[in-house]
Amino acid sequence: MRSLHERGMRAEGLRRDVVIGPTGVNERCLLLTFDDGYLDTYQYAFPILQRYGFSATVFLVTDSIGKMRHWGCSKPVPLMGWAHIKEMSAYGISFHSHTCTHPDLTAISHERASYELIYSKKTIEDKLGLPADYIAYPFGAFNRTVMGLAEDAGYTDAYAGGPTANERFCRERFAIQSSDGKLRFRLKTNAWSSWVRTLCRGRLTSCHPVTSCADGMTVTSTADTGSR
């Protein structure tokens, strides 16, 4: 965050007035997202976001709010509760869906996938009184059917967990890993990211977790951020 701040950049969350373009980039703004809603996002990331006046988006697993992570690994990890979420929302962090139970949406029935998409969105909107327009696919797993189900559920866009065609309902994100050095971090967060990604898609693939959720933050580019 300090590096972004020193470079004169700003981090934002997903909002209806933020327009994502496949190549268009606002050089001074990036979209910052956190998956799963871990408690440490509140404990460690939130104070830093506040320090620099940044915003972000957190994708929530609604059936696990206030509980422990039960997917993806054997180590239990605490997740934020609604009190944490409401405090962050009041500051300006936006919250969107990561489904109800974090399934691989491509591996379950259409009926179950629709339920996950619809009720996670409804839960967030009912609790916060704000729109939950976006979904991040658990494990970054999606296909054309899942994209259609997400649109049918009322979302306006959706995010994967790695390189994609970067079209509506399959937006790609750059995962920021603790192992990233300064050069890779800059590559992922500067205004050249879009065209570098396009030119070097195969080589950059290894930078992205395609089948697992990022524990850290992910970023994507913006075409127009409007005002905060």
Ligand SMILES: [Zn+2]
């Ligand atoms: Zn996840």
